[in-house]
Amino acid sequence: MISLLDDDGGISESFEKCLKQIFAKYCTPKLTLPLAGDLPSNACLDSTGMHAWALDTNGEPFSEDTKEEILQFMDVTDEGDLTFKGFLQVYQLQTENDEEETWRDLSKHGYDRSLNLIDKN
Numbered sequence: 423m424i425s426l427l428d429d430d431g432g433i434s435e436s437f438e439k440c441l442k443q444i445f446a447k448y449c450t451p452k453l454t455l456p457l458a459g460d461l462p463s464n465a466c467l468d469s470t471g472m473h474a475w476a477l478d479t480n481g482e483p484f485s486e487d488t489k490e491e492i493l494q495f496m497d498v499t500d501e502g503d504l505t506f507k508g509f510l511q512v513y514q515l516q517t518e519n520d521e522e523e524t525w526r527d528l529s530k531h532g533y534d535r536s537l538n539l540i541d542k543n
Contacts, residue, residue, distance in 0.1 A: 424537050426517050426524060433514050436537050443539070444531050445509050448475040456539075466503035479527050 426437045433441070446457040448471040451464070467475060472492075476484045484492070496508035504512075517524040525535065534540050 424535065426521060427514070431514075431518065433510055433517075437513075437517075438510065440528060440531075440533050440537050440539075441510060441513055442506070444475075445506050447531075448472070448478075449506075450503070461506050466499050466505050467509065468501075468503045472504060479530055 424436060425434055428434045442461060443455070443457055445465070445467070446453045446455060446461060448467055449461070449465040450468050450471060451462065453461070453465070472489065473483050476482070492504060492508070492512060493502055496511045497505045498508055499505060513524060513527075516527075528537070532539050
């Protein structure tokens with residue numbers, strides 16, 4: 423099985439590529455998928471994007487407490503929108519604490535345990 427974290431405990435390169443595609447699906451400005459290349463520097467998840475990501479990932483919106491925690495402790499724009507760096511922080515923290523939950527998230531977004539996109543839902 424592919425490792426989600428590298429030897430230093432950071433997000434692995436292959437995992438980051440998957441997360442970039444997932445982020446691109448929900449971010450503002452809207453991007454053409456699959457994303458080829460880098461995210462624009464102003465890409466972020468506004469409240470609508472975060473809501474859609476939570477629904478697709480967890481089947482329900484984030485609680486107000488969860489949203490507050492994400493926006494307080496993760497990297498956000500001056501307007502309070504989650505940046506890609508913040509998105510990576512969410513997944514690094516989650517993966518360190520419960521790797522299986524991250525694998526479930528990836529599966530909901532169409533990735534297998536080799537981080538190949540098998541379902542382009």
